[in-house]
Amino acid sequence: MHLKHRDCRQLLDGEVAPQQADALRRHLAGCAACAALHAEVERDDDCVRKGVALLDAGFPPVDLPDVTVFATRARRRRRVRLRWAAAVLLPAVAAAAAAGPAATMIRRWAATRVARGAAPALAAPDTPSRSASPNGVTFEPGAAADLDIQCGAAGGSLRVDVVAGAAVRVTEANGRLRYRLGDGRLMAVADGGPLDVRVEIPHDVRRATLRACGRTVLEVRHGVVSTAAAMVDGHYAILLP
Amino acid sequence: MTDARTFETHFREVFTREHPSLVRYLARLTGDPALAADAAQDAFIRLHERGAMPEEPRSWLVAVAHNRVRDDRRAEARHLRLHGNAGDLPAADPAPAPDIALETDERRRAVRTVLDAMSARDRRLLLLRYEGYSYRELAAALGVSEASVGALLARAHSRFARQYTGGRRAPETP
Numbered sequence: 001m002h003l004k005h006r007d008c009r010q011l012l013d014g015e016v017a018p019q020q021a022d023a024l025r026r027h028l029a030g031c032a033a034c035a036a037l038h039a040e041v042e043r044d045d046d047c048v049r050k051g052v053a054l055l056d057a058g059f060p061p062v063d064l065p066d067v068t069v070f071a072t073r074a075r076r077r078r079r080v081r082l083r084w085a086a087a088v089l090l091p092a093v094a095a096a097a098a099a100g101p102a103a104t105m106i107r108r109w110a111a112t113r114v115a116r117g118a119a120p121a122l123a124a125p126d127t128p129s130r131s132a133s134p135n136g137v138t139f140e141p142g143a144a145a146d147l148d149i150q151c152g153a154a155g156g157s158l159r160v161d162v163v164a165g166a167a168v169r170v171t172e173a174n175g176r177l178r179y180r181l182g183d184g185r186l187m188a189v190a191d192g193g194p195l196d197v198r199v200e201i202p203h204d205v206r207r208a209t210l211r212a213c214g215r216t217v218l219e220v221r222h223g224v225v226s227t228a229a230a231m232v233d234g235h236y237a238i239l240l241p
Numbered sequence: 242m243t244d245a246r247t248f249e250t251h252f253r254e255v256f257t258r259e260h261p262s263l264v265r266y267l268a269r270l271t272g273d274p275a276l277a278a279d280a281a282q283d284a285f286i287r288l289h290e291r292g293a294m295p296e297e298p299r300s301w302l303v304a305v306a307h308n309r310v311r312d313d314r315r316a317e318a319r320h321l322r323l324h325g326n327a328g329d330l331p332a333a334d335p336a337p338a339p340d341i342a343l344e345t346d347e348r349r350r351a352v353r354t355v356l357d358a359m360s361a362r363d364r365r366l367l368l369l370r371y372e373g374y375s376y377r378e379l380a381a382a383l384g385v386s387e388a389s390v391g392a393l394l395a396r397a398h399s400r401f402a403r404q405y406t407g408g409r410r411a412p413e414t415p
Contacts, residue, residue: 004392004395005392005395005396005399006391006392006395007391008395009391009392009394009395009398010376010391013370013376013391013394015375015376015390015391041395041398041399043402044395044398044399044401044402045398047398047401047402047405047406048367048371048398048401048402049371051348051352051355051401051405052269052352052367052368052371054345054348054349054352055268055269055272055349055352055353056265056268056269057345057349058349059265059268059269059274060274062260062261062264062265062278064257064260064261065260065282067252067253067256067257069282070252070256070282070285070286070288070289071249071289073286073289074286074287074289074290077286077290078290
């Protein structure tokens with residue numbers, strides 16, 4: 001079995017397991033065609049290294065800024081957002097609370113959100129991770145997050161699209177659940193508070209998309225996740241394939 | 242409090258280790274050292290705002306910085322559409338110092354031209370790999386599967402070499 005460009009590349013980059021690397025090197029030692037291919041990959045690598053090194057000659061040296069600057073700026077941004085959120089959220093909660101018995105639902109909603117000490121728009125953005133699961137492709141947040149997909153502080157719509165059998169599931173959930181879509185996020189609410197949400201798509205589904213606020217945040221084609229998005233401070237960091 | 246202190250310590254470590262690397266990468270990617278420094282700074286501020294380390298901090302920072310660069314490019318394009326010229330914009334490539342040999346300057350421009358002609362993914366793959374990112378980190382930063390990184394990198398290297406050497410190289414096998 002001869003080597004391909006990919007094998008040579010992985011060998012050159014040290015991304016092959018030691019045993020496999022030994023086997024590849026043994027093959028290279030006795031196969032002229034593969035040795036020539038490997039030499040070509042090495043030449044390509046050398047060409048890129050020399051070329052990219054040329055770019056650096058035109059740039060000034062990188063100065064390391066004072067690390068405390070970041071903490072200060074991050075705190076300042078948080079304060080500004082807190083003020084904005086308070087300015088928007090508190091009058092709404094007060095109005096709901098003052099609306100009498102008819103507003104029981106709204107008060108309960110406010111209690112679950114506000115009692116946790118975090119306004120919806122201020123939730124720390126998390127980088128979603130993807131993993132294969134027995135049920136298909138899972139798009140789930142990091143360990144501490146209580147939400148899966150955010151649509152931005154301005155709110156918006158979210159739908160699980162196009163596939164039969166696609167399900168929005170809640171992990172570690174018992175009993176009754178409500179799904180809530182608002183303030184830019186989909187969440188499940190149980191008596192204990194918000195729960196993790198995951199979107200599961202069956203293995204046999206050829207194509208599925210998940211859209212939030214008019215954007216495709218997850219796209220699966222032939223079992224391969226081709227688009228995913230991370231919510232980062234009000235913007236989508238869309239990771240293109 | 243302990244968690245906050247742990248995060249601060251971890252943040253400082255990541256910052257000291259990754260900031261120069263991120264700026265270097267972004268400068269090569271954009272050809273604009275000022276934009277590179279701004280985007281890297283923005284990424285670290287957002288990491289600090291996040292308050293917890295992501296699973297792959299390098300990939301996370303790169304993804305955020307890409308976003309910032311893209312936004313900046315869009316704003317620049319809008320500015321160009323509105324004003325019709327780039328008179329007030331910083332040059333994409335810094336002016337060469339007088340003591341830099343003309344030939345080196347021309348070769349650098351050729352590298353920039355070849356990189357700009359490549360797809361965004363290939364360009365990022367090449368430059369991130371050059372900066373020492375592992376296949377796992379590349380996969381996380383660019384949203385591709387780790388298994389496909391080797392093939393993508395091989396193709397990107399081959400394309401770069403072919404274009405840079407004027408098409409005298411044989412195309413790669415798949």
